[in-house]
Each structure stands twice: as structure tokens, then as C-alpha cells.
Amino acid sequence: MAISDVKEYTHLSEEDVEQLGRELDAIRADVEESRGAADAAYINRMITVQRSLAAAGRVTLLVGAHARRGSRPAWVAGTAMLGLAKILENMEIGHNVMHGQWDWMNDPEIHSSNWEWDTAQPAEQWKHSHNYVHHQFTNVLGHDNDIGYGVLRMAREQRWHPLNLGQPVYNALLAGLFQWGVALHDLDLDAIRKGRKDPQEMKRQLRQIVRKGRNQILKDYVVYPALSGRGWKGTLKANATANLSRNLWSYMIIFCGHFPDGAMHFTEEELEDETRAEWYLRQMLGSANFEGGPVLHIASGNLGYQIEHHLFPDLPSNRYAEISVRVRALCEKYDLPYTTGPLARQYGQALRTILKLSLPNSMTAPDTPEPPSPPVERGRRADAERPTRRTETGAWSRSRTAS
Amino acid sequence: MSDTALGWDRVRGLGSKLTTPLHPDDYLSLLNPLWSTRELRGRVEQVVPETDDAATLVIRPGWGWRYDHRPGQYVGIGVQVAGRFQWRSYSVSSPPRRRGRTISITVRAMPEGLLSAHLVRGLAPGTIVRLALPEGEFVLPDPPPARLLFLVAGSGVTPVMAMLRTLDRRGTMPDVVLHYSSPTPERMIFRDELAALARKHAGLTLHEQHTDRDGMLDLADLDRLCPDWRERDTWACGPGPMLDAVAAHYDAAGVEDRLRLERFSLALDGQGGEGGTITFRNSGKQVVADGATTVLEAGEQAGVGMPYGCRMGICHTCTLTLVSGTVRDLRNGTELGQPNEQVQTCVTAAAGDCTLDV
Numbered sequence: 001m002a003i004s005d006v007k008e009y010t011h012l013s014e015e016d017v018e019q020l021g022r023e024l025d026a027i028r029a030d031v032e033e034s035r036g037a038a039d040a041a042y043i044n045r046m047i048t049v050q051r052s053l054a055a056a057g058r059v060t061l062l063v064g065a066h067a068r069r070g071s072r073p074a075w076v077a078g079t080a081m082l083g084l085a086k087i088l089e090n091m092e093i094g095h096n097v098m099h100g101q102w103d104w105m106n107d108p109e110i111h112s113s114n115w116e117w118d119t120a121q122p123a124e125q126w127k128h129s130h131n132y133v134h135h136q137f138t139n140v141l142g143h144d145n146d147i148g149y150g151v152l153r154m155a156r157e158q159r160w161h162p163l164n165l166g167q168p169v170y171n172a173l174l175a176g177l178f179q180w181g182v183a184l185h186d187l188d189l190d191a192i193r194k195g196r197k198d199p200q201e202m203k204r205q206l207r208q209i210v211r212k213g214r215n216q217i218l219k220d221y222v223v224y225p226a227l228s229g230r231g232w233k234g235t236l237k238a239n240a241t242a243n244l245s246r247n248l249w250s251y252m253i254i255f256c257g258h259f260p261d262g263a264m265h266f267t268e269e270e271l272e273d274e275t276r277a278e279w280y281l282r283q284m285l286g287s288a289n290f291e292g293g294p295v296l297h298i299a300s301g302n303l304g305y306q307i308e309h310h311l312f313p314d315l316p317s318n319r320y321a322e323i324s325v326r327v328r329a330l331c332e333k334y335d336l337p338y339t340t341g342p343l344a345r346q347y348g349q350a351l352r353t354i355l356k357l358s359l360p361n362s363m364t365a366p367d368t369p370e371p372p373s374p375p376v377e378r379g380r381r382a383d384a385e386r387p388t389r390r391t392e393t394g395a396w397s398r399s400r401t402a403s
Numbered sequence: 404m405s406d407t408a409l410g411w412d413r414v415r416g417l418g419s420k421l422t423t424p425l426h427p428d429d430y431l432s433l434l435n436p437l438w439s440t441r442e443l444r445g446r447v448e449q450v451v452p453e454t455d456d457a458a459t460l461v462i463r464p465g466w467g468w469r470y471d472h473r474p475g476q477y478v479g480i481g482v483q484v485a486g487r488f489q490w491r492s493y494s495v496s497s498p499p500r501r502r503g504r505t506i507s508i509t510v511r512a513m514p515e516g517l518l519s520a521h522l523v524r525g526l527a528p529g530t531i532v533r534l535a536l537p538e539g540e541f542v543l544p545d546p547p548p549a550r551l552l553f554l555v556a557g558s559g560v561t562p563v564m565a566m567l568r569t570l571d572r573r574g575t576m577p578d579v580v581l582h583y584s585s586p587t588p589e590r591m592i593f594r595d596e597l598a599a600l601a602r603k604h605a606g607l608t609l610h611e612q613h614t615d616r617d618g619m620l621d622l623a624d625l626d627r628l629c630p631d632w633r634e635r636d637t638w639a640c641g642p643g644p645m646l647d648a649v650a651a652h653y654d655a656a657g658v659e660d661r662l663r664l665e666r667f668s669l670a671l672d673g674q675g676g677e678g679g680t681i682t683f684r685n686s687g688k689q690v691v692a693d694g695a696t697t698v699l700e701a702g703e704q705a706g707v708g709m710p711y712g713c714r715m716g717i718c719h720t721c722t723l724t725l726v727s728g729t730v731r732d733l734r735n736g737t738e739l740g741q742p743n744e745q746v747q748t749c750v751t752a753a754a755g756d757c758t759l760d761v
Contacts, residue, residue, distance in 0.1 A: 029735075040486030048433060055430055058421075100719030103745055106481075106488040108442055108533075111745060112719045116424040131719065215423040223420050314719060 006264060006285060008337050020334055021277025024311060027326050031315050035104055042318045043093075043102050043110060046298075050088040057081030058224065061238050065231025075234055083242035084299075087249050089118045091301030092317060098127055100314045119179045119246075120216050122208040125186035135313050139258055139286035140266045146258065147265070149174065149181060150190050153357045155265045160360040167358035171351075178247035183209055249299070252347050257306040259350035260288040261367050262339035283310035284331070289324070289340035296343070297321065307338065428466070436531045437465030443534040445480075447526055448505060453592045457511040457558065458523045459496065463504060464534055470503035472537035473545075474569040475562040475638070475665075478508065479535030479742060482522065488533060489518045490741045494562035494640075494665075495537060496593075498569040509592055511558040535743075541638065541665035543569060548636040549577050552629055554620075554649055556584040556641030562665055563638060564593050567600060567607070576604040580629045584612040584620055584641070619645075622652040633658045640665040677731075679753040683707045683761050684726055692753050698723075698730060699748040707761060709748060716750040723748050728757025 012020070057078045064074025094117030096102070102110045116123045129145065137143035141157055148154040151174055153164045174181050187205055191197040220239040225232035257263075264285045274282070287306040297304050297320075305320035308327055315323070331338040340346075349367070356364045418427035428439035437444055445468070449461040462480075464470075472478070472495055481488040497507035512523040543566040553563045560583060570576045585591040591611065601609040610628055612620055625632045633656055639649045646664050653662040677694030681701050686708075692701035699721055702709040711721045716734060722745050729740030730751040738754055739746050748759070 036485045037483075038486075040483065051425075051430055051433055055433075100722065103719060103722065105483075105486055106490075106741070106744060107483075108743075113722050113724075113745060118424060127719075212424070215420075219420060219423050 008285065008335075009281065012334060016334060017277045017281060018275070020330065021275070021280050023330055024277075024280050024327075027323060028312055028315065031312070031319050031323065032104075035316060035319075039316050039318060040102075040105050040107075043097075043105075043316070046088065046092055047110070050085050050093055053081045053088070054085035057083075057085055057242075061224070061235050062228055065228035065235050067231075075238055079238040079241050082238065083245040086118055086242055086246040087299055090246060090250055091253065091303065092298050094118065094123075095130075095301050095303075096317045098123055099131060101316045103314070118216075120183035120209070120213045121179070121185065122212045125205060125208065126182070129186035131313070135310065137271070138283055138310060139264065140268055140271060140282075142268055143271070145185065145188070146254075149185065150188075151181070152354055154259055154353060156357065156361050156366060157265060157267070158357075160357075164358045167354055171354050175248055175251040176244060178251040179243065180213075183213060252343075253300040253303050255350045256288065256290050256343065256346040257303055258287060259353055260339060260341070260346040261349045261353075262337055263288040280311055281336075283307070284327075284336060284338075286310070287339070288346060289338075290343045290346045291340055292343055294321075304343070307340075437463070439465060440467040443467055443536065445506075445532050445534045447528050447530045447532060449528055450523075450526055453509060454511075454590050456523065456590070457509060457592050459507050459509045460522065460526065461505050461507050462532065462534070464506060468534065469536070470500055470506070472499050472506075473542040474498055474565040475542040476537040476539040476565075477562065478506070478537050479533075480508065480522075481533035481535075482518065482526070482530070484518065484521055490533075490535075490743065491518055491522075492535075492538075492742070494539075494565065496561045496564045496568075498565055498572050509558065509561045509564070511592070539665070541640065541663055542566075543638075547575065547577055550631070550635045551577060551579045552632055552635040552637040553579070553581045553583075554637060554639040554641070554645075555581070556620075556645050557590075558592060559640035559642075559665070560592055560597075562640055564596075566638070567597070571600055571604070576606045579604075579607045580610070580632075580635070581607065582610045582612065582620065582628060584614050584645075586615045587613055622648060625652075633661070635661065637662045638665070639663070677752075677754065679728070679756040681705075681753050682756070682758040684758055685761055694731070694752050694754065695733075696752055697733065697749055698746070698751050698753060698757075698759065701753070702748065702759075702761070709761065711749060714749045716747055719747060721748045722746065724760040726758040726760050729754040730757055 009017075057080075059078075060074050060081065061078035064071040064078055067074065094115065097110055097115045098112050098117070100112040103112050108114070112127070117126075134144055134146045139147065141147065141155060148158075151170050152167055153160065187202065187209070188197060192202060220243060221236060224239060225236045228235040266282060266286065270278075270282070284307055287310045289307050290300075290304045292300075292304055302317035302320045303309060305317075305324050308320040308323045309317070311327065312320075312323065328338050330336075353367070356367075415427050419425075421427070422430060426439075426441060428441050432439040432441075437446055444465040445462040446465070447460055448463050449459075451459040451461065453459055460480075475494065477492045477494045479490055479492050481490045483489075493508040493510055495506050496509045497503075497505070510519055510522045512520040539562075541562055547570060553566075555563050563581070567579070567581070570579070581597070583591065583597070588594060588611070591597075594611075597609055601607045614620075629635070637649075637653070639646055639662065643666060646666055650659070650662065650664060653659045678692055678696075680689055680691050681698060682689050683702060683705065688705045688707050690701045690705035692698070692704075696704075699709050699711055699714070709721065710723070714721075725739065725741075725744045725746045727742060729738050730746055731738050731754040732747075733750050733752055739751065740754075740757075746759075
């Protein structure tokens with residue numbers, strides 16, 4: 001369905017949409033204008049807390065491992081600190097820094113261009129598959145590879161295949177091995193299978209992944225256990241547990257972003273004529289928030305404000321809470337849906353969709369009403385009114401070497 | 404590099420197996436912000452007032468610093484103001500010392516210079532700043548020439564001070580004439596120290612010109628103040644108009660080879676800042692772009708492999724380092740022109756000539 005066909009949208013005139021776009025631009029301008037010392041202190045504090053947790057977790061585990069009979073409390077405390085550190089690093093720090101949320105600080109150590117995060121996927125590939133492919137083409141079927149990560153069928157519009165019967169299993173595997181799923185994401189296994197991937201580019205990306213993944217595995221499963229002497233098994237298990245917790249947590253948070261009921265999918269016709277205001281609208285209609293306290297929001301990288309994040313991917317995450325108040329008011333003003341709910345319900349809906357769509361459409365009923373109203377003629381736009389875009393998605397990474 | 408340093412490097416290399424993808428320094432700097440080689444940093448140890456509007460910052464550089472700057476060179480200093488690092492360059496006023504622990508820069512608060520005012524008045528000892536290694540060709544050769552002339556005005560005295568201190572410390576003060584202009588005696592940075600040096604070294608002659616009372620230096624007076632100026636190697640540092648006049652005077656006398664200039668800042672070239680020649684440093688390519696063509700488009704036209712993503716200012720895939728010059732953000736007209744500033748090439752256009760690191 002094109003955005004002009006979406007039921008929630010058809011009551012808006014073209015001028016309404018443009019006005020909405022201007023109001024969102026005004027929010028962006030206000031936040032950009034008011035970024036300052038307190039925001040800088042926030043991210044610096046977050047990084048200090050995260051690194052201290054990581055160091056404390058590793059040290060606690062080592063000390064515990066060298067204790068005469070192994071120390072259970074040290075193991076639990078160390079594992080918890082390490083797991084939390086990994087979650088903070090990936091969610092509130094790494095993901096957001098790589099979006100350029102903190103580039104305004106002009107701080108070369110907290111910058112999207114050179115941040116490398118504590119997970120298997122090389123940052124450069126993440127920035128392509130996530131910042132560009134996912135954020136520009138959010139929820140556009142056939143364009144946004146994050147719809148089911150090429151493994152799961154997440155929209156009724158996607159054709160059913162008997163292999164989809166295995167979805168509950170694939171889903172469990174994806175959740176448990178999430179960092180490795182993400183690591184392979186930008187390779188685009190589908191393109192490789194169909195022989196459409198440039199072999200040189202594939203080799204370059206694989207080399208990057210192997211190098212990064214090897215260092216990650218060595219660190220958690222060889223070096224630290226080796227330093228633990230006779231307690232090596234405990235350290236190995238602790239590190240595996242920390243990685244698994246991070247995988248499950250980030251998987252769940254990410255699946256709450258675009259798969260609960262109410263988050264819509266779009267088709268590629270929509271991209272043709274899209275203005276900036278319509279891009280905003282697509283982001284609002286395609287994303288879902290979840291509710292929670294400040295600690296939950298920080299632990300989820302403020303992705304509970306997924307709508308705000310998709311509207312303003314490069315504004316500092318600590319501002320999404322205040323932005324959400326204004327975005328919500330705009331949704332009421334323009335009578336647009338603002339999808340949110342408790343974390344458990346949002347994830348429950350995503351999980352239900354995964355299970356349900358493992359079956360053909362004919363055997364299940366849709367959870368959201370079918371898009372009904374006939375398409376509205378919106379008129380074509382002149383080239384000058386369109387945002388300039390590129391549809392070929394590989395050129396950016398090809399321009400760089402493997403180092 | 405000494406054996407200890409090599410061994411230490413090896414230890415940190417091994418440590419990185421424990422800290423990957425971070426560096427051990429990222430954890431060490433939690434203990435002491437100076438314990439990192441990732442970026443050059445320094446801690447402000449002292450802020451010494453020199454005049455009402457100028458102060459000397461004594462900075463203790465962190466790991467990775469080399470103290471062997473040449474007298475007269477400048478360093479970049481990055482200070483966080485309202486959360487954002489602002490960069491400026493200032494001459495080092497302390498002499499080079501192999502076993503040094505600190506460097507000094509002397510800053511005058513300019514009437515419209517927010518950063519210089521912050522450096523003079525708003526910087527508390529203990530503040531961590533970023534540093535860039537010394538640069539610049541406005542330096543004293545070693546050994547120094549037999550006869551020198553320094554023409555300085557205002558805070559242009561700072562690089563010359565580093566040279567004089569070096570000559571003093573080495574005990575090799577040759578025949579030096581220093582002509583130093585300043586509005587009033589009170590505004591003269593290093594006035595007492597210069598007077599003391601002149602008393603100590605017979606070879607050093609000091610002319611003070613207080614321009615509020617005596618007016619600007621008329622270069623025709625040089626024949627009287629320093630009759631052999633044509634035979635002296637000359638270093639001039641001060642405001643743009645003064646340097647222009649000095650350069651013209653030396654040209655006219657046919658002795659421009661003797662003259663070395665240091666300009667604090669480049670004046671705007673009066674093009675209205677719209678468009679300019681963009682140089683891509685690594686590929687060496689150049690392209691002339693107008694003020695409406697984005698840096699990204701210009702680079703692509705020139706055949707440079709520009710990174711790009713959304714092309715609408717959102718994804719930051721296209722961010723590059725602006726080495727020099729100024730670009731304008733086409734979304735809001737902001738000018739970005741700090742050295743080594745990160746710019747989004749898809750939404751910026753050249754405002755005058757600029758160079759990018761790609």
C-alpha cells in the first residue's frame with residue numbers, strides 16, 4: 001500500500017502533511033538549538049558508567065575464578081555487570097553514537113565516523129545496513145531488510161513459503177544468536193544466494209566480519225578464560241551468559257520497534273514521489289513505542305521512543321523523552337495513530353505475528369484491519385520537490401577497503 | 404623510542420586483546436584522563452594573568468606528546484564550550500625542552516572571540532583540553548642568524564617570546580632588535596620579562612611603541628630605529644594590515660627574502676563566502692563548485708569516491724573531515740570552518756576554498 005492509501009492518512013490534505021512536516025522540522029530545530037553541556041555530560045557519564053561496569057565485571061569474574069573453590073556470588077555479580085555493560089554499550093551508546101547523535105560535540109572519540117562497538121558486526125557495515133537501508137526505507141517491503149531480517153515473514157503482504165512453517169524455530173535461533181545474525185545482515189545472504197552480490201565486495205565484507213568476530217570470540221572465550229586458571233569454565237560460562245543476555249535483550253527491543261500491531265508496512269511505489277514530510281509520516285506510521293521508566297529506556301537505548309528515533313535518528317537519545325511529548329501532541333492534532341503500550345504487550349504482539357505468519361494467510365485472520373479506502377490521486381511531484389535519493393545501496397561500502 | 408616505551412607499547416598491544424574493540428587507553432583514561440594516546444590531550448595546570456585581557460595557560464600534555472617543538476610554532480587546542488569542542492591555534496610561548504612537562508600558550512581575549520574570552524577567563528585549572536601537535540614554519544633556525552629583527556604587535560609577541568626564551572636559555576643571544584607595538588604599556592604581554600631580558604643581554608635591543616600615544620609604526624622610521632634592517636633576517640607577527648604593510652615595504656626594498664610572516668587568521672576573501680575550489684586531499688583532485696552544489700555532488704563530479712548514504716542529512720554516512728576552509732550548511736546557513744571539523748557533505752556547500760580529507 002502506498003502512503004497515500006493508508007486509512008489514517010487519507011483524511012489529511014497535502015497541505016496538512018506539509019504543515020506536519022514543518023512542525024516536526026521545528027521540533028528538530030529546537031532540540032538542535034538547545035543541545036549543550038548537559039547533553040555532553042550525559043553521554044560522557046554513560047560511557048564512564050558502561051566502561052566501569054565492564055571493567056568491574058571482568059575483574060570480579062577473574063577474582064572469583066581464582067578464589068579457592070570458585071565464588072558463586074562473584075560469578076553472579078560479575079556476569080550481571082558484564083551483561084549490563086554489553087547491553088548499555090550496544091543500545092544506548094554504540095547504536096546512538098553511530099547514528100551521529102553526538103557528532104555535534106566535535107569530539108573525535110565519540111563520533112559516528114570512527115566508533116566501533118562491542119558486537120560481532122563491523123561498524124561500517126552496520127552504518128550501511130541500519131542507518132541507510134533501514135532508516136531511509138523503513139518498513140518498505142522489498143527495501144527494508146529489517147522486516148524479518150531475511151529469515152522471518154513479518155507482513156501479510158509477503159508471499160508465504162512452506163519454509164515459513166519453521167518460523168518459531170528460526171525466531172528462537174535469531175534471538176539467541178542475535179549478534180551473529182546482525183553480523184551477517186549487511187552481507188545480504190539473499191543477494192548472495194541469487195548470485196547478485198559482487199564477489200569482491202562479498203570477500204571484503206567477510207574479511208571484515210571474520211576479523212572483528214575473531215577478536216570478539218578470542219576475548220570472551222579464550223583470553224579471559226585462560227586468565228582464570230582453574231576457574232576457566234566459570235568465566236567461559238559467565239561470558240557466554242552475558243553475551244546471551246545481551247542478544248535476547250536487544251532482539252526483543254528491536255522487535256518491538258516495527259512489528260507490534262499498528263506499525264504499518266509500505267510498498268515501493270510510495271518511495272517514488274515521497275517528500276520530506278511524507279518521509280516523516282511514513283516513519284511515524286511505521287514505528288511503535290513502548291512504555292517504561294527511565295532505567296528501562298536507557299537499557300533499551302531509548303528505542304522505546306522508536307517513533308521519535310525514526311523521526312530524528314541523529315538527535316541525542318536523552319532528548320527523545322521530551323520530544324515524545326510534542327510528537328504525541330502532534331499526532332492528536334492531526335488525528336494520527338501513536339502506537340505504544342507496555343513492553344510485554346508490544347513484544348507479545350510481535351511474537352504472535354511471527355507465529356501466525358508461519359502459516360498461509362488463508363489460515364489466519366489479520367490483526368489489523370485491511371487497508372481499505374481507494375487510492376487518492378495525489379498528483380506527481382516535480383523533481384525539485386523530491387528528496388534526492390539513491391536506490392543502489394552497495395556503493396558506499398564498496399568505496400572503502402577492508403581495513 | 405626507548406626500550407621502555409617499546410615494552411610499554413607491547414603491553415598495551417596485548418592489553419587490547421582484553422579490551423577489543425576498545426583500546427586499553429579507553430579504560431586507563433578513566434583513572435587519569437591524560438593516560439591515553441587515542442587523542443592528544445592536556446590538562447590545564449595554571450592560568451597566569453598577563454594583562455587585563457590576556458593570560459598564559461600552562462598545560463600538561465598527556466601521552467603521545469613530544470616536547471621538541473621548534474620555537475615559534477603553534478599548537479591546536481580544543482576546548483569544550485557548551486558541550487562542543489571548539490578548536491583554535493595559538494603560538495607556544497614556552498621554549499622547547501626535551502625533558503619538559505608542560506607547555507605554555509598565551510591568549511588574548513578578542514572583543515568578538517568567544518573562545519579566546521573563555522580561554523582567558525573561563526578556564527579552571529584541571530580542565531581537560533585536546534591538543535594538536537605543533538606546526539608552523541614561522542620558526543627560529545638553529546643555529547640562529549647573526550642579526551635578527553622582530554616586528555611584532557599585540558599578541559603577535561607570543562611566537563617571538565618562545566624564540567627569545569630559547570636564545571636566552573641556550574645563552575646564544577645574537578644581535579637582536581625587537582620592535583613591539585601595543586596600544587598602552589599595560590596591554591603589553593611579557594613587558595617585564597622582555598625588559599629583564601634586554602637588561603641581561605647586551606645584544607637585545609627593545610623598542611616599545613605605545614600606539615595610543617605614538618600612533619602606529621611608520622615603516623619609514625625603520626631606517627632610523629634599525630638602520631641595517633635590510634641586512635637582518637626579519638620575523639613579523641601581528642594584525643593583517645600591519646603584515647601587509649611590512650610585506651609591501653620589504654618588497655619595495657627588494658629584500659622580501661629576508662622576511663617571514665605569521666598571520667593569526669586569514670581574512671575573508673570577500674567573495675561573500677559562496678562557492679569555491681574544493682580540494683580532496685588524498686586523491687589530490689580539485690573542483691570548482693558554486694554555493695548551491697553540495698560538497699558531495701562536487702566530489703562525485705570530480706570522480707572522487709565519496710561515501711554517501713541518505714543524501715538528506717539524516718544518516719551521517721557521508722561525514723568527512725574538513726581540513727581547512729569553510730563550508731555552509733545548506734539547511735540553516737550555518738558556517739562550519741573549524742580545523743578538522745566533521746561535516747556532512749550531502750548538506751553542505753563550499754563557502755570559499757576548502758580542503759577535505761578524502
